[in-house]
Amino acid sequence: MTASAWRKALATTTLAVTLAAAAPAVAQQQQQQPAMPEVTWPPPADAPPRKVEIIKVQDWRTRARDMVETLSEYVRARAPNATLLMRGGASLLFRTEKDQELADLAAPPGVAANRPEPEPIGTLQRQFARAIDGVVVDGLSCGFTPELSADQVKRLHGFGVKVLTIEACPTDEAAKAARESAAKLGVLAHVGGADSLGQIPGGRLAGANPQMVQALGEAKTILFNLDNRAYASKGDWLRALSETNHDVLVIEPFFRGDKALTPQEVYALKFKKVGTPRLVLARLPMTTAYDTAWYWKATWKVGNPSFIKDVGERPGAFVVDYTNTEWRSLVGQTFSGLMDLGFDGIMLDGMDAVARMDDEAVN
Incomplete structure (x- = not known):
């Protein structure tokens, strides 16, 4: 299926509208906290009126959780047995100091004394954890700073959230x-x-x-194939995938970015080389736009449309504001279209951008 055919097939979906509508609703809930200037009392009689600067703080974490939960509600209603994974953003599953800081900033002045005791730092965010089936962590062993500790992995497993890892190891010994x-x-x-x-x-x-294998918990092996540019043709790529025996495939659903798989091709991948069924999940970028994607227009560039914020790490990739209503609508349309193709679930990719957004908001 070509990009143009995919574009025609994805008329505005209920999910797209829901995601787009949720963005301003969450934004309206966020309150602004005035920065309090240093005050001397009583003020001099001739002192000019003080100007109080209003600082607007963007709560990227709540907006990210809201987006994932909206997608989860959609997929649970449509396909209760579907698998929803999140790659990156593991810190969203636990209460952090950043969450506490944002809560303090959002609290109206003068109500701190009457506020209930906040949850301790490190508390599992149960409502959000229920929204996903698993979290994918890069470099749990071979990374510099693992996103999750062994204790957090144990707690997530105890709550029913499967932890998966992608390890890019420098040596055979490390692997x-x-x-x-x-x-x-x-x-x-x-x-x-x-x-x-x-x-x-x-x-x-x-x-x-x-x-x-009919559920994530039954899987013993997994293959992530998120870049198919090494293959000369779509057929070569699909043949290579069909020769594997992994219990779960997580794949880029577009060949070279613009040729979507067909329902028949997705169905064929649901069987290992030995013939038994397995799970096939599609990757959905949440925080990056690509100039090969079905939605891309020739006139687009950084700043146009407004949700394109910067160039990405590789040619043709662009950093987006994932809270933007137009972008959320495109995500919703793509999510719905991928489910139409028959995938067993979706991996929401790029959620590690939440931490970068937080850092930029502070700095």
Whole structure:
């Protein structure tokens, strides 16, 4: 399916409207806290009136949670057995000092004494955790600063949220250690080198599971293939995927960014090489726009439309304001379209941008 055909198929959906409407609703709930100047009392008789600067604080964390929860409500109503993953943004699952700071800023002046005791830092955000089936963490073992501690992994598993990891390990020894650590923690791991997300491994799969897999909790192996540019044709790419025996595939659903898979192609991938069923999930970028995507227009650039904020890390990628109503509508249309293709679920990608937005808001 070409980009133009995909665009025609995705007329405004109920999900797109819901996501777009939710953005201003959340924004209206956010209150502004005045910055209090230093005051001497009583003021001099001839003192000019003081100007109080109003500081607008953007609550990126609440807006991100709201967006994920809206998508979750949609998918639960449409396909109760579908799997919803979130890549990055693991800190959204726990109360942080940033959450406390934002709550303090949003509180009306003079009500601090009457406010209930806040939840302790580190408390699991249960309502948000219920919205997803799993969280994907990059570098739980081979990363510099893991997003989750072993204790947090244990708590998430106890609550029913599966932890998955993508490990880009520099050496075979590090990869072996990452597999052992994942097995000990009960984490579903994709382990490879720096470019493993663009490669589909051949040969015998270590730890291959010949049984059917119909739920994330049954999976023992997983393959993330989020970049298919190494393949000369869509057919070559699909043949390579069909030769795998992983229990779960998480893939980029567009070949080279603009050729969507068909329902028949998605269905064919739902069977391992040995013939038993598996899960196939689609990647959906939440915080990055691509100039090859079905929605992209030739006139678009940074600042036009307003949700395109900056160039991304690779050519053709652009950082977006994920709270913007127009962008949320595009996300909703894409989400609905991917479900129409028959995917078993969606991975919401790029949620690590929430932390960067927070840092920029403060600095």
